[in-house]
Amino acid sequence: MSNKLKAIKFKCYQNMPNYRRPASFDFKETFKLPPYSSVIGMIHKVCNCKNGEYMPMKISIQGISESINTDLYTRYFFTPDKCEGDREYFAILNKNEKRQTGLIRGTGISELLIDVNLLIHIVPENEKLFERIFNGLEKPYVYPALGRHEDILQIKNIRKIELEETNTVNINYDAYIPLEYFREEDNITGTVYLLNKVFDTSSDIRNWKEKVKVKYIKRRVEKIRFTKNVYKDNEENTGVFLA
Known part of the structure; x- marks a missing residue:
């Protein structure tokens, strides 16, 4: 008999989100799915967690978006003192940017996902947190x-x-799958990311304590067989890949 695992499942929708990839600034690229740290951070906010409080959990993130688009946004940054009078520095500012006292206002571009439907599974590592997260x-x-x-x-x-x-399992949604589930000989196409997961909440500055290497896989018709056991959501008839 296969093992069972109690979990919280929730489906959600976003109109035009941007899950910004690190190191993308003027042009804010987006992940195709929200990273683990963003979902865990959201859960901490809706549960009214205070500074220094962290709820450890296993999480699976899947979803589908209809398309991707771009949009302009207003960006602000301060002028470094050392650049005062530096003609070469100011020459790179385009005509749409307006200089104010010590402040530059300009435009940037964001990638936006259109009509995102997410399927997220949560397994708290401490069973006492189950009801708190659900509520x-x-x-x-x-x-x-x-x-x-x-x-x-x-x-x-x-x-x-x-x-x-x-x-x-079937993979009926685009999904993050931790690399630990794959064998070296598995020839499954996807994009590999190193995603932030666990963060330190003891200060206002978020410090990363754990990252997860995953493969982003597009949904597919055929089933996938894994060497290491995964979990299945029978209601959705799809795999659940906890990290």
Whole structure:
């Protein structure tokens, strides 16, 4: 008999979010799915966690978006004192940028995903946190957002379910799959990312304590067999890849 695992499943929708990739500034590129740290941070906010409080959890992130677009945004940055009078520095500023006292205002470009539907599974490492996280998602302390502050998250459905352990699953959504589930000989096409996950909440500055190397896989028709067991959501008939 396969093992069962109690989990929180929720489906949610976003209109045009940006899950900014690190090191993208003037042109804000986006991940195709929100990284683990963004989802975990959102859960901490809706549960009204205080500074220094961290709720460890396993998480699986999957979803589908209809398309991708770009949009202009206003950006601000300060003029370094050492650049005062530096003609070469100011020559790179385009005609749309307006200089104010010590401040430069200009434009940048953001990638936006269109009509994103997410499927997220949460397994708290401490079973005592299960009800707290479930209640926080059902009746959030603040409005939930993923990506930018304005990227409001519409939570459509929250359920308590049991995941079934298995080694062969469908992938009906685009998904992050940790590399630990793959064998070296597996020839499965995807994009590899090193995603932030666990962060230190003891100060106002977020310090990363754990990262996860994953492969971003597009949904597919055929089933995939894994050497290391994964879990299956029988309601969705899709794999669940906890990290």
